[in-house]
Amino acid sequence: xxxxxxxxxxxxxxxxxxxxxxxxxxxxxxxxxxxxxxxxxxxxxxxxxxxxxxxxxxxxxxxxxxxxxxxxxxxxxxxxxxxxxxxxxxxxxxxxxxxxxxxxxxxxxxxxxxxxxxxxxxxxxxxxxxxxxxxxxxxxxxxxxxxxxxxxxxxxxxxxxxxxxxxxxxxxxxxxxxxxxxxxxxxxxxxxxxxxxxxxxxxxxxxxxxxxxxxxxxxxxxxxxxxxxxxxxxxxxxxxxxxxxxxxxxxxxxxxxxxxxxxxxxxxxxxxxxxxxxxxxxxxxxxxxxxxxxxxxxxxxxxxxxxxxxxxxxxxxxxxxxxxx
Numbered sequence: 001x002x003x004x005x006x007x008x009x010x011x012x013x014x015x016x017x018x019x020x021x022x023x024x025x026x027x028x029x030x031x032x033x034x035x036x037x038x039x040x041x042x043x044x045x046x047x048x049x050x051x052x053x054x055x056x057x058x059x060x061x062x063x064x065x066x067x068x069x070x071x072x073x074x075x076x077x078x079x080x081x082x083x084x085x086x087x088x089x090x091x092x093x094x095x096x097x098x099x100x101x102x103x104x105x106x107x108x109x110x111x112x113x114x115x116x117x118x119x120x121x122x123x124x125x126x127x128x129x130x131x132x133x134x135x136x137x138x139x140x141x142x143x144x145x146x147x148x149x150x151x152x153x154x155x156x157x158x159x160x161x162x163x164x165x166x167x168x169x170x171x172x173x174x175x176x177x178x179x180x181x182x183x184x185x186x187x188x189x190x191x192x193x194x195x196x197x198x199x200x201x202x203x204x205x206x207x208x209x210x211x212x213x214x215x216x217x218x219x220x221x222x223x224x225x226x227x228x229x230x231x232x233x234x235x236x237x238x239x240x241x242x243x244x245x246x247x248x249x250x251x252x253x254x255x256x257x258x259x260x261x262x263x264x265x266x267x268x269x270x271x272x273x274x275x276x277x278x279x280x281x282x283x284x285x286x287x288x289x290x291x292x293x294x295x296x297x298x299x300x301x302x303x304x305x306x307x308x309x310x311x312x313x314x315x316x317x318x319x320x321x322x323x324x325x
Contacts, residue, residue, distance in 0.1 A: 097143030151177030192232030
């Protein structure tokens with residue numbers, strides 16, 4: 001039996017109010033830019049935030065651990081702490097359908113998937129219990145399914161092991177992780193394909209994910225964006241390796257576009273892009289000389305993302321901008 005997470009502490013913390021910027025970097029393609037978090041603690045992995053409510057994210061504590069926090073009102077200065085202790089809690093995903101947060105938790109030697117009730121004082125539920133690593137969980141729109149990947153550590157800007165974090169660019173390695181779906185009603189668990197960062201579409205019928213391969217020179221791993229049906233059929237490639245390294249996809253509210261981070265060739269930092277699900281109309285939104293990554297697109301057409309813009313490298317905070325109509 002694996003060791004359970006400690007009892008959660010729900011502590012109301014004060015925080016600086018968001019900073020609103022009326023101007024953006026030259027060439028950036030969005031309206032008003034707002035810095036949502038402004039803390040000495042780096043902040044990662046935004047989720048939720050629909051209509052300015054229930055934005056969940058992770059902060060790195062002074063002791064090197066990672067805990068989850070929520071802004072019940074995005075533009076309010078109050079934070080609610082959702083996990084505590086010297087633990088590694090990453091990649092939270094909030095469901096409006098069931099008011100739960102699913103996340104990956106480092107349990108001594110490997111990551112497992114857990115979820116908690118977003119309300120105060122609720123229980124922690126363990127979803128996976130294996131000797132392998134499970135990462136990047138997210139909910140189906142109805143809150144009944146959890147989709148996640150199993151296998152090697154997927155490429156991401158935050159690599160946390162034993163309370164350390166770093167930006168990591170790995171060499172000529174191809175990650176072939178499995179995509180799994182857990183039905184919380186029937187308790188059925190099944191593998192539907194191979195890939196990373198799986199996200200179920202707003203209509204519950206499709207899955208966006210990243211598939212890894214080597215570049216043309218066979219010297220570097222690269223990521224391309226794909227879509228398949230929820231049962232794992234009809235995989236379709238959306239971007240190709242020549243475009244650059246794509247990762248961290250999420251859906252537009254209407255399910256017609258995908259938003260993702262992309263690191264172009266010969267460029268060290270990543271930017272935020274969108275593309276139609278048919279592979280057309282690629283559009284770049286950020287050009288700042290910073291790492292802009294892990295975007296989400298909310299129901300009220302805001303994009304939240306992580307960035308170290310305006311700060312020392314690796315001092316990430318959560319930002320948002322409004323999509324242009």
